Amino acid sequence: MLSLARASAATVDDAPVEPRMRLTDLPADRLTVALTLDACPGGFDERIATALVESRIPATIFATGIWLRGNPVGLAFLLAHHDLFAIENHGEWHIPPVLGHRRIYGIPVAGDLATVRSEVTEGAASITAATETPPRWYRAATGRYSPAAMAEIRQLGFGIAGYSLNADAGASLPARAVAGRIAAATNGEVILAHVNQPYRQSGLGVIAGIRELQRRGAGFFRFDQLAAADLADA
Numbered sequence: 072m073l074s075l076a077r078a079s080a081a082t083v084d085d086a087p088v089e090p091r092m093r094l095t096d097l098p099a100d101r102l103t104v105a106l107t108l109d110a111c112p113g114g115f116d117e118r119i120a121t122a123l124v125e126s127r128i129p130a131t132i133f134a135t136g137i138w139l140r141g142n143p144v145g146l147a148f149l150l151a152h153h154d155l156f157a158i159e160n161h162g163e164w165h166i167p168p169v170l171g172h173r174r175i176y177g178i179p180v181a182g183d184l185a186t187v188r189s190e191v192t193e194g195a196a197s198i199t200a201a202t203e204t205p206p207r208w209y210r211a212a213t214g215r216y217s218p219a220a221m222a223e224i225r226q227l228g229f230g231i232a233g234y235s236l237n238a239d240a241g242a243s244l245p246a247r248a249v250a251g252r253i254a255a256a257t258n259g260e261v262i263l264a265h266v267n268q269p270y271r272q273s274g275l276g277v278i279a280g281i282r283e284l285q286r287r288g289a290g291f292f293r294f295d296q297l298a299a300a301d302l303a304d305a
């Protein structure tokens with residue numbers, strides 16, 4: 072009876088969740104992490120992308136449709152280095168897949184499942200058009216989901232891309248703090264930072280942090296190399 076009551080409430084205005092996720096079944100002898108960079112609306116942080124190419128560090132870019140259309144130079148850079156960068160789905164318009172009436176970090180949420188569906192499927196179509204590779208993973212704008220929306224997104228065939236280490240708090244943290252958080256990553260960490268804020272200090276911290284991980288011998292996995300079974304709730 073309790074679960075029925077919760078399922079019923081979930082279709083109206085359930086509390087958003089922030090799914091945590093880590094890599095699993097990893098080699099015991101090597102620090103292994105996944106670096107994920109969100110391209111919300113905004114610009115292209117060429118500092119990070121160039122550093123990743125110089126250091127040969129793979130990353131998964133979660134891009135919105137509006138970012139792809141607004142950053143043709145950035146997109147061309149990512150595609151020119153497709154051996155390093157996978158592009159996955161961050162939604163078409165950066166609308167949080169959350170039901171009901173609320174804002175998260177000031178962003179109005181989808182409100183209903185039909186809007187969630189179009190946000191996810193149109194975002195996937197934009198990526199397929201831009202890259203010729205259909206995305207398999209979706210990460211919510213703001214990282215928050217209504218549980219009913221998560222079920223709907225999985226039904227559409229996408230894995231839910233959570234994370235375990237929020238490295239830059241929406242590119243709002245100073246470089247030193249971001250570097251410290253990333254450098255402290257433990258085995259299996261799914262690291263979240265941002266690649267859409269080229270004028271903030273956070274990006275310099277991303278570069279310093281990942282270079283420290285690399286110095287420690289870390290291996291970097293991309294989401295397109297993972298099966299859903301390789302991820303576990305943290």
Ligand SMILES: [Zn+2]
Pocket residue numbers: 109110111112161165211212213
């Ligand atoms: Zn975002």
